[in-house]
Amino acid sequence: MYQTLLFSIEENICTITINRPDKLNALNKEVFTELDKAIDEVYSNDEIKSVIITGAGPKAFVAGADITEFSTLDKQQAMALAKRGQDVFFKIENSSKPVIAAVNGFALGGGCELAMACHFRLCSDNAKFGQPEVNLGLIPGYGGTQRLTQLVGKGRSMEMQMTAQLADATEALEMGLVNHVTTPDTLLEKTRGILKVINTKAPVAISKIIDCINTAVLSDSAYTNGKSGYDKEVEAFGDCFDTQDMKEGTAAFLEKRKAIFTGK
Numbered sequence: 001m002y003q004t005l006l007f008s009i010e011e012n013i014c015t016i017t018i019n020r021p022d023k024l025n026a027l028n029k030e031v032f033t034e035l036d037k038a039i040d041e042v043y044s045n046d047e048i049k050s051v052i053i054t055g056a057g058p059k060a061f062v063a064g065a066d067i068t069e070f071s072t073l074d075k076q077q078a079m080a081l082a083k084r085g086q087d088v089f090f091k092i093e094n095s096s097k098p099v100i101a102a103v104n105g106f107a108l109g110g111g112c113e114l115a116m117a118c119h120f121r122l123c124s125d126n127a128k129f130g131q132p133e134v135n136l137g138l139i140p141g142y143g144g145t146q147r148l149t150q151l152v153g154k155g156r157s158m159e160m161q162m163t164a165q166l167a168d169a170t171e172a173l174e175m176g177l178v179n180h181v182t183t184p185d186t187l188l189e190k191t192r193g194i195l196k197v198i199n200t201k202a203p204v205a206i207s208k209i210i211d212c213i214n215t216a217v218l219s220d221s222a223y224t225n226g227k228s229g230y231d232k233e234v235e236a237f238g239d240c241f242d243t244q245d246m247k248e249g250t251a252a253f254l255e256k257r258k259a260i261f262t263g264k
Contacts, residue, residue: 004031006056007038012049013195014042015188021057027085027110028066036088042097049203050195051095053118054102055111058184061103061127062111067136082141085110089117089143093214096207098198102191103127104184108166113140116147119210121177122191124184125169129177132164150217151177202245203263208236 001007006017016038018025042048055061073081092099092114101107101115103123112129115121123129131144139145140161149157152175160167172178182190198206215229240246244264252259 002034002038004028005034005038007041009045009047011192011196012047012199013052013192014045014048014050015052015054017054017056018062019056021055021059023066024060024063024106025055025057025111026064026066027062027114028069032084032088036091039088039091039095042095042099048097049199050097051099052102052188052191052195053092053099053114054188054191055104058105060106060111061101061123062108062114063106064109064111064132065142070136078141085113085142089113092117093119094210095119096210097203098195098206098210100191100195102187103129103178104187109133109140109144110142113142113144113147116151116177117143120179121172122180122182122187122194123169123172123178124187125181126184127169127172127178127181128166129172130164130166131161132166134162135164151175200261202240202243202249202259202261204243204245205240208240212236 004018004020006015006019008015016035018027018031020026020031042051070078099118101118101121103115103121105124105126105128107115107123107127107129109130109132112131115129131140131148133140140148145157145161148160152160156175159165167175167177169178169181173181180190212229212233215232245261248261249259
């Protein structure tokens with residue numbers, strides 16, 4: 001089905017693996033095309049409740065964009081390339097189902113941008129994060145200037161991007177870029193464990209949490225429908241009261257039993 005990805009579903013968790021280990025899983029046009037298609041499948045497939053994005057092999061999550069594709073681009077083509085990448089990453093960020101990055105090794109350039117587009121990140125202790133585009137006379141083009149700043153703050157973001165310095169796993173955890181650090185062997189197990197817990201919760205409520213939190217950090221009204229985060233929270237809170245899951249959750253609480261959510 002895919003040439004550059006591995007795609008599997010187990011226990012309602014979809015795992016998407018960027019599968020170009022000989023190129024350190026670098027992002028090229030084909031990867032973007034297939035990743036876009038894979039996220040469409042996530043959106044439409046009711047069997048999928050949550051998603052892991054990771055990279056093949058022991059060295060890299062995604063070590064960056066495929067620079068061989070850059071050499072012939074003019075300004076307009078470069079802008080189209082950046083817009084294409086941003087659109088795919090916005091689709092990940094705005095998924096109503098949780099998408100978690102399991103960062104195994106290098107997450108550089110476009111790889112760091114892909115990880116940051118996910119709802120949160122776990123990494124192995126050999127991971128390294130960075131936006132080293134300035135070394136090529138470039139800047140991040142897939143949202144890195146924005147998301148890194150949102151996640152780690154203006155000062156750290158400025159320094160990392162201007163110096164091209166990399167952050168190791170310990171630094172990434174300290175600055176809030178990742179939620180957990182594991183060994184390489186336990187990374188997917190830990191990520192799956194978190195998603196198994198999330199998958200027991202009410203799907204509509206989970207989707208509303210994603211939407212409201214995205215509104216809190218996204219300043220572009222094109223992606224927040226012009227509403228403040230507080231306005232959206234009020235509306236989303238009310239929407240939950242129209243769901244069977246809310247009725248089931250409150251009934252289960254009062255009856256001191258475990259709720260069984262259906263996503264309705």
